[in-house]
Amino acid sequence: MQDKNDLLKYTIPQLLQWRVQSTGDKVALREKDFGYWKTYTWKKYHDQVRKTALGLREIGLEKEDKIALISDNIPEVLFVSIGAQSIGAISAGIYQTTLPDEIAELLNYMDVRIVFCDDQEQVDKVVEIRDRIPKIIKVIYEDPRGMRNYRRDGWFMFIEDLYAMGEKAHEENPDLFDSLVKQGKPQDVCHLCLTSGTTGRPKAAMMKHVNYINMGVQITKVDYLNETDEYLSFLPFAWIGEQMNSFGVAMAAGITINFPESLETIMEDLIEIGPHFMFGAPRIYETIRSQIWLKIDESYWINKAFYHFFIKIGEKAAIFRMGGKSMPLMLRIMAWLGNVLVFRPLINQIGLLRIRRAYTGGAALGPQLFTFYQAIGVNLKQIYGQTEITGIAYMHRDGDIRPDTVGKPLPGTECKISEQGEILSQSPSVCRGYYHLPAETEELLRGGWLHSGDAGYLDEDGHLVVIDRVADVMYNNKGEMFSPMYLENRLKFSPYIKEAVIFGNQMDYVSALINVDPIVVGKWAEDRGISFTTYMDLSSKPDVADLIGKEIQAINKNAEKEHFKIYRFALLYKLLDMDDGELTKTGKIRRGFVKDRYKDLFDALYDENVREKLVKASYQYQDGQTAMVETRISFYTMGKDT
Numbered sequence: 246m247q248d249k250n251d252l253l254k255y256t257i258p259q260l261l262q263w264r265v266q267s268t269g270d271k272v273a274l275r276e277k278d279f280g281y282w283k284t285y286t287w288k289k290y291h292d293q294v295r296k297t298a299l300g301l302r303e304i305g306l307e308k309e310d311k312i313a314l315i316s317d318n319i320p321e322v323l324f325v326s327i328g329a330q331s332i333g334a335i336s337a338g339i340y341q342t343t344l345p346d347e348i349a350e351l352l353n354y355m356d357v358r359i360v361f362c363d364d365q366e367q368v369d370k371v372v373e374i375r376d377r378i379p380k381i382i383k384v385i386y387e388d389p390r391g392m393r394n395y396r397r398d399g400w401f402m403f404i405e406d407l408y409a410m411g412e413k414a415h416e417e418n419p420d421l422f423d424s425l426v427k428q429g430k431p432q433d434v435c436h437l438c439l440t441s442g443t444t445g446r447p448k449a450a451m452m453k454h455v456n457y458i459n460m461g462v463q464i465t466k467v468d469y470l471n472e473t474d475e476y477l478s479f480l481p482f483a484w485i486g487e488q489m490n491s492f493g494v495a496m497a498a499g500i501t502i503n504f505p506e507s508l509e510t511i512m513e514d515l516i517e518i519g520p521h522f523m524f525g526a527p528r529i530y531e532t533i534r535s536q537i538w539l540k541i542d543e544s545y546w547i548n549k550a551f552y553h554f555f556i557k558i559g560e561k562a563a564i565f566r567m568g569g570k571s572m573p574l575m576l577r578i579m580a581w582l583g584n585v586l587v588f589r590p591l592i593n594q595i596g597l598l599r600i601r602r603a604y605t606g607g608a609a610l611g612p613q614l615f616t617f618y619q620a621i622g623v624n625l626k627q628i629y630g631q632t633e634i635t636g637i638a639y640m641h642r643d644g645d646i647r648p649d650t651v652g653k654p655l656p657g658t659e660c661k662i663s664e665q666g667e668i669l670s671q672s673p674s675v676c677r678g679y680y681h682l683p684a685e686t687e688e689l690l691r692g693g694w695l696h697s698g699d700a701g702y703l704d705e706d707g708h709l710v711v712i713d714r715v716a717d718v719m720y721n722n723k724g725e726m727f728s729p730m731y732l733e734n735r736l737k738f739s740p741y742i743k744e745a746v747i748f749g750n751q752m753d754y755v756s757a758l759i760n761v762d763p764i765v766v767g768k769w770a771e772d773r774g775i776s777f778t779t780y781m782d783l784s785s786k787p788d789v790a791d792l793i794g795k796e797i798q799a800i801n802k803n804a805e806k807e808h809f810k811i812y813r814f815a816l817l818y819k820l821l822d823m824d825d826g827e828l829t830k831t832g833k834i835r836r837g838f839v840k841d842r843y844k845d846l847f848d849a850l851y852d853e854n855v856r857e858k859l860v861k862a863s864y865q866y867q868d869g870q871t872a873m874v875e876t877r878i879s880f881y882t883m884g885k886d887t
């Protein structure tokens with residue numbers, strides 16, 4: 246195997262060709278379809294990319310043209326994106342949950358000429374905005390079901406027809422594809438990746454081939470991957486985290502990417518595949534933790550007793566393991582026993598038995614949740630980065646894992662903290678800037694450093710500690726600083742709390758709007774004979790408010806400072822949702838938007854005379870339709886109402 250740094254001289258399509266030469270017959274991709282796993286070797290992967298590339302060229306896609314992908318995770322997403330990159334064009338991912346109006350805005354902003362959709366649902370969105378996207382010359386679809394009427398319209402194209410055109414072009418000129426691929430340079434822009442849009446409209450980061458490949462190389466220097474390792478692709482392809490693994494890690498390490506049958510079967514497919522490494526946003530791990538607690542709650546009493554006994558042993562053992570220290574003999578024996586009797590069977594049921602390392606990023610993960618996974622034997626590690634640095638800039642090393650930090654810089658990454666406390670980074674994985682946004686690009690990269698917008702500091706051992714977004718750090722009316730993200734994570738460690746939004750900037754005290762976890766709290770209510778119909782009904786129950794109040798009391802009891810304590814709270818009548826604009830596509834809270842949307846609730850939280858309020862609830866569905874209902878919200882003061 247050549248030096249990993251040698252891979253940086255390639256573009257993504259060139260690295261794919263190198264993979265064919267070195268391990269052409271090894272399985273590169275695997276997709277579950279109608280219950281069966283379909284495989285693609287590296288050679289077949291390359292052939293599909295070649296057919297796609299030449300087909301795209303035949304229908305008019307040229308160098309530096311843009312092609313957008315609106316799709317679930319399927320192999321064709323890689324065929325189309327890398328196919329476009331092979332001829333010098335630029336791919337761009339759009340989240341599957343994006344509504345038609347926003348799709349029109351994004352397609353026009355990124356100057357897209359061709360759109361790839363996986364099925365009729367996504368095609369219909371494009372059809373709805375057809376008169377507003379005049380630059381689009383073709384819409385390619387993968388799943389022909391429901392597309393019969395569209396096939397008579399030349400604006401649409403079945404991907405198999407595209408393959409046929411590409412195959413014919415290759416037969417007529419066998420050297421054409423290789424000559425086009427050779428023209429690519431590692432510093433060329435290959436993909437437009439949308440930012441999360443926490444503070445406004447998503448921006449398209451101009452990602453280069455070398456950005457992705459450098460990321461794959463540097464990650465595998467820290468945590469080595471075998472070519473036989475398996476990865477389950479379930480993160481949205483539009484997110485940098487999935488691109489990082491599909492374009493970078495998979496190409497650099499030669500691992501196999503597995504595509505689940507559907508979004509609904511991910512957990513079942515996870516069990517079947519048993520991946521060796523896993524990457525996900527905190528919400529993924531919060532969901533899995535809730536499932537674990539439900540399994541324990543539904544288990545026999547002796548299993549519950551064993552779990553509650555050994556989880557304490559596991560937490561003690563995790564401290565030694567994360568710090569790379571040798572355990573006392575008795576603790577090592579007890580930890581091994583707990584692993585055999587409780588934790589290995591438990592994590593086997595959720596598909597994590599073969600996991601050597603699991604990573605979380607995209608938002609902060611609470612230290613308690615971090616320690617929980619380590620205690621049950623899942624080697625969960627924090628990473629930190631952003632779209633503009635290809636996902637990861639800092640990560641934990643085995644034996645040097647600290648729940649309150651995000652680790653040390655990757656090889657080749659430099660870090661410094663500005664006078665204002667902002668985290669600044671330099672790396673070959675830093676993007677070229679934002680598409681069509683020169684002022685924002687200059688602000689992002691001023692002084693030759695990537696400005697993260699996050700506040701943090703480096704501790705004495707070189708670990709990076711992230712406090713919060715610079716813009717989100719709050720001060721009460723006494724000038725005392727606190728991090729809303731830190732308090733939200735403390736709340737979300739409770740199995741009963743799914744999401745929380747902290748307020749208190751320039752106010753007398755800290756307050757919170759809370760989403761209860763519908764699965765865990767629903768089960769809790771059923772076990773106690775508390776009847777309910779909808780989520781709104783469940784969240785309005787006084788018993789549920791009392792339950793959450795006790796969770797907050799426990800957090801307040803352990804608060805490091807008095808002004809960190811939560812004084813007032815309310816249970817929100819609906820789950821915060823991406824479709825309503827309350828969360829970004831990666832699950833981050835859009836704090837300013839939430840405050841404005843629920844201003845009447847915010848005002849009531851800071852009026853202690855308000856105990857209850859009638860509000861009009863608005864819901865927006867994926868098809869854009871809205872619904873209105875009325876409900877009563879109760880407000881609780883700690884120490885008075887709970």
